[in-house]
Amino acid sequence: MPTQAEIARFLAAEFPQTKCTVEAVGNQASTIRHEIGIEELRPGGTVAGPVLMTVADVALYVALLGEIGIVPLAVTSNLSINFLRKPAADKAIIGRCKLIKVGRSLAVGEVSLSSEGSDAPVAHVVGTYAIPR
Amino acid sequence: MPTQAEIARFLAAEFPQTKCTVEAVGNQASTIRHEIGIEELRPGGTVAGPVLMTVADVALYVALLGEIGIVPLAVTSNLSINFLRKPAADKAIIGRCKLIKVGRSLAVGEVSLSSEGSDAPVAHVVGTYAIPR
Amino acid sequence: MPTQAEIARFLAAEFPQTKCTVEAVGNQASTIRHEIGIEELRPGGTVAGPVLMTVADVALYVALLGEIGIVPLAVTSNLSINFLRKPAADKAIIGRCKLIKVGRSLAVGEVSLSSEGSDAPVAHVVGTYAIPR
Amino acid sequence: MPTQAEIARFLAAEFPQTKCTVEAVGNQASTIRHEIGIEELRPGGTVAGPVLMTVADVALYVALLGEIGIVPLAVTSNLSINFLRKPAADKAIIGRCKLIKVGRSLAVGEVSLSSEGSDAPVAHVVGTYAIPR
Numbered sequence: 001m002p003t004q005a006e007i008a009r010f011l012a013a014e015f016p017q018t019k020c021t022v023e024a025v026g027n028q029a030s031t032i033r034h035e036i037g038i039e040e041l042r043p044g045g046t047v048a049g050p051v052l053m054t055v056a057d058v059a060l061y062v063a064l065l066g067e068i069g070i071v072p073l074a075v076t077s078n079l080s081i082n083f084l085r086k087p088a089a090d091k092a093i094i095g096r097c098k099l100i101k102v103g104r105s106l107a108v109g110e111v112s113l114s115s116e117g118s119d120a121p122v123a124h125v126v127g128t129y130a131i132p133r
Numbered sequence: 134m135p136t137q138a139e140i141a142r143f144l145a146a147e148f149p150q151t152k153c154t155v156e157a158v159g160n161q162a163s164t165i166r167h168e169i170g171i172e173e174l175r176p177g178g179t180v181a182g183p184v185l186m187t188v189a190d191v192a193l194y195v196a197l198l199g200e201i202g203i204v205p206l207a208v209t210s211n212l213s214i215n216f217l218r219k220p221a222a223d224k225a226i227i228g229r230c231k232l233i234k235v236g237r238s239l240a241v242g243e244v245s246l247s248s249e250g251s252d253a254p255v256a257h258v259v260g261t262y263a264i265p266r
Numbered sequence: 267m268p269t270q271a272e273i274a275r276f277l278a279a280e281f282p283q284t285k286c287t288v289e290a291v292g293n294q295a296s297t298i299r300h301e302i303g304i305e306e307l308r309p310g311g312t313v314a315g316p317v318l319m320t321v322a323d324v325a326l327y328v329a330l331l332g333e334i335g336i337v338p339l340a341v342t343s344n345l346s347i348n349f350l351r352k353p354a355a356d357k358a359i360i361g362r363c364k365l366i367k368v369g370r371s372l373a374v375g376e377v378s379l380s381s382e383g384s385d386a387p388v389a390h391v392v393g394t395y396a397i398p399r
Numbered sequence: 400m401p402t403q404a405e406i407a408r409f410l411a412a413e414f415p416q417t418k419c420t421v422e423a424v425g426n427q428a429s430t431i432r433h434e435i436g437i438e439e440l441r442p443g444g445t446v447a448g449p450v451l452m453t454v455a456d457v458a459l460y461v462a463l464l465g466e467i468g469i470v471p472l473a474v475t476s477n478l479s480i481n482f483l484r485k486p487a488a489d490k491a492i493i494g495r496c497k498l499i500k501v502g503r504s505l506a507v508g509e510v511s512l513s514s515e516g517s518d519a520p521v522a523h524v525v526g527t528y529a530i531p532r
Contacts, residue, residue, distance in 0.1 A: 014442050015441065015442065017438070039416070042414065043413050043414070049452070049453075049456055049475055049478070050449040050450075050452050050453045050456070051449075053448070053449050053452050053478075054448075054449045057448055057449070075482065076448055076482055077372060077394070077481065077482055078344055078394065078479070078480065078481050078482070079448070079452075079479070079480050079482075080213050080259065080346065080477070080478070080479035080480075081477065081478050081479075082233075082234075082241050082259060082261065082476065082477050083474065083475055083476055083477070083478075084233060084234040084241060085234070100215075100217060100245075100254060100257050101215075101217040101218070101254075105371055105396070106343060106396065108215050108217060108257065110243070110257070112233075121233060121234075124233050124241065124243070124259065126213065126215065126257065126259055128215065128343070128344065128394075130371070130372065147309050148308065148309065150305070172283070175281065176280050176281070182319070182320075182323055182342055182345070183316040183317075183319050183320045183323070184316075186315070186316050186319050186345075187315075187316045190315055190316070208349065209315055209349055210348065210349055210505060210527070211346070211347065211348050211349070211477055211527065212315070212319075212346070212347050212349075213344070213345070213346035213347075213479065214344065214345050214346075215343065215344050216341065216342055216343055216344070216345075238504055238529070239476060239529065261476070261477065261527075263504070263505065346479050346525065348499075348500075348507050348525060348527065350499060350500040350507060351500070366481075366483060366511075366520055366523050367481075367483040367484070367520075374481050374483060374523065376509070376523070378499075387499055387500075390499050390507065390509070390525065392479065392481060392523065392525055394481065
């Protein structure tokens with residue numbers, strides 16, 4: 001299976017504009033970090049929802065790549081997010097993914113998102129990836 | 134906060150037809166058990182999807198009652214289920230709920246459902262309850 | 267493609283305990299009817315959530331069978347329901363499904379559920395079926 | 400209720416970085432347009448998932464503002480997206496929202512997203528907004 005460094009290189013090559021970094025991957029899990037700056041904020045000083053969804057999607061993708069190898073054509077088929085608390089405006093967002101099923105054609109995982117340094121999740125995501133044959 | 138016995142009595146009084154039993158409740162969590170018999174099975178020897186949804190819904194409700202007290206008017210507003218594996222036809226279904234947010238008007242929790250004696254989840258649920266004011 | 271009568275016969279043979287009847291099927295759509303009696307009610311005179319989920323699941327399945335033929339092994343992979351209004355205690359539940367994608371391995375549809383004789387939906391469902399190869 | 404121009408001005412003032420434009424609003428519905436350029440694309444020439452989620456979220460928000468007036472504090476509580484087809488790389492994304500319930504504390508709507516000039520949806524979203532009291 002690919003190492004953290006290999007997945008980080010793949011991500012940087014395939015998604016050069018991404019601000020997500022791979023903090024950990026393996027054992028059907030991943031940890032992703034996304035710095036928060038002025039571009040990620042909405043009025044009221046909260047992190048924009050699509051930023052949270054992006055971190056969750058990358059966390060699912062990285063956890064899956066760590067499990068099945070680098071499969072560029074895996075695509076998200078469903079993503080469901082619950083927004084729970086207001087994220088801090090001046091902290092990175094951390095996404096922690098655990099896969100709950102890796103089948104032949106579908107993988108399902110959940111992601112807990114929080115502001116760095118806090119345990120209270122700001123959002124919770126369940127997502128499904130379709131794996132090409 | 135209500136004890137396990139108090140919640141079990143409330144459930145039996147309010148939902149006399151339920152086959153769910155309260156195995157544990159407290160700390161924003163619950164464990165619910167549902168015996169599986171011929172009525173819960175579908176052709177192919179699998180547990181019917183609505184049975185799994187029922188266990189998840191009761192697990193969310195019981196975990197919430199354990200946290201905010203017995204509030205009969207709390208109602209499910211959203212429930213999203215991913216079916217992961219085929220349940221055993223001859224094992225009870227166990228639902229383990231953890232609340233991930235309890236706000237003033239909404240509570241969100243997740244439930245992992247498995248066949249008794251197995252760790253591999255057969256389904257995963259995220260649900261939202263609306264709490265009356 | 268199978269006719270409404272063929273699908274109704276298949277459903278009655280495979281799910282002999284079902285109370286759902288096929289009112290219409292075709293054009294990537296279906297209409298399902300479920301009588302409501304004392305067994306489907308919860309305290310407060312409302313239809314139990316799992317009954318609504320059952321009608322939605324059958325509506326998705328029937329719409330899919332009408333589109334791809336009778337494929338017994340198609341299984342629900344995800345079902346997400348929003349509860350919108352209190353159903354009438356003395357009216358049948360009508361589920362109207364429209365498929366929004368029928369792919370090779372996944373089909374996605376939405377179902378609007380209402381009490382017979384009313385246009386206001388009591389619940390809305392989006393579901394995904396996995397189609398075996 | 401606010402006009403389309405009033406909502407467009409509010410959106411431009413509150414979310415100055417948004418690329419979404421309000422094409423229509425009223426009758427518990429909205430149409431939103433988002434130009435697609437190099438920044439919105441992913442490798443393979445497909446529109447990035449978070450762009451689709453952004454359009455859906457704005458479409459829900461605008462439809463809600465058109466119904467209840469300009470309520471800046473309404474926030475998304477749940478958003479569930481199904482990705483259906485690959486969007487065109489050189490067409491704007493159009494999001495068409497219909498609200499299916501507007502209650503006192505929650506509003507639920509669905510959004511169909513498509514590439515401009517095509518009827519086949521590229522994604523389908525159901526979302527819930529929490530309305531402050």
